[in-house]
Amino acid sequence: MAELQSFWGEWIRPSAGFPAVQWALLLAAAALAGQLLQRLLAVPAILGYSVVGALAGLGGFAASAWPLTGLGRFLLELGLSVVLFEAGSRVSLRWFRHNPMVLVQSVLEAGLSFLAVRTLLTWLAVPDAVALPLALIGMAASPAVLSRVALDLRASGPVTERARTLTTLNTLYVLTIGGALAGLGTSAGGDAAATPLRLATLQPVLVVLGLSFVAAALMALAMRLVLMLPAGSVEHTAIVLVALLAAFTTLGAHLGGSAPLAGLLGGLLLKQIDPRPRRWPATLQTLASPLVLLMFVLVAALAAQGDWSPALWASVAAVLAARLLAKALGLVLGSVGGALRPSQALWVAATMSPMSAVALVLTSQFASARPAQAADIAALALPAILVMELLGAMLAAHALRRAGECPPSVGLGGGTPAPTSTEKGGRDGA
16 A cells, blocks of 8 residues: 555645555445445445455555554544434433342443453463453443444344343443553553552542533533424434534543543433433434444454454454453343343343443553554553454344344345334434
8 A cells, every 4th residue: 555655646636645645545445345245245334344444454554553543443433423422312221220130230240251351361371461452342341333234134132122121221330340450551741650449449440431421411411402403404413413412522531531432422311311212313323324334344454453463363362252251141140030031142142242432542541552562452451353353343233133023035235224113203312
């Protein structure tokens, strides 16, 4: 890519620069690859996005240099914020009063995942300054991958809805604790020796959560006012909502919170103050599709730049295996006395196996906050993220099919996605 840009640099002068041409062609190739793979091989379209992004990263795509900064990071966090806003808007807090075992499942799944990865890394003699961030990254699930796979397969049912809810709660924990821990490193000037790598105080957690909540509350109130206006074009309403989402999540990050966390909390709060089913989520999803496509391509391109030496393969495989087993154990234990059968809990665990943008955002935060450990953290995290964006999407699709929640004809010829639970006014949560 660098040689091609240098060769043609004297003749090509697009107004936005040659990287803009590269990005345009890359996104077009990713969209086409996703469509072809979905139609020909009956696999989720995200696989096409990730494969094209990975090939671009391995080929030295200059616009996706690691660590991600500037406009690229803003677009990644904005795309993730849109996905998390939609995920949060599906969850009704009132529902947890009728099924508190969901919260037990969520805590068990997240806690055991963290403990399993950290224990394994400690056993492998990984320093604590690296093991703790990696354990938090390994704890993360991917609402973006799950949402895209469920949309492509038109999946609906108890496993799908429970997986959506648990993945949303998992992301809430990870972004709050991870953002707080990364903030500790930043305040200490990136010196790991001066920063306690343990959650001995709730103050940084409360700061990240509180500032993100303030931005989310202002966003939810502004959106509620927009939705109270006389009915107009659904498309125009969705454009306003996306603009408000971008403004308030950026504000939350600027004040010291987390942009993706603010998006998640904003959707969650809006659901509580405006629980009526509306048509705008479908249009919002359509408007956000280019951002989501860009997010998947960018994650794969960045993750492909990790250390792929054979010496690390065994460690990455061990971490991913421990993570998956811990999630399965936590969900099975939490299903005792609940509405979900143990066999269904295993399918939910498979749908929570993907890693993508949430894990990459955390990796980027830790790399910026702790430059002394940045290379060691990225060496394990980036390969794991790319593998689980690809393999995790296939596991999630297989689990949803085996759970009997996908129409049998889906995947061979595309088709129109089924209405979401928000559009149908269906049940909240799981």
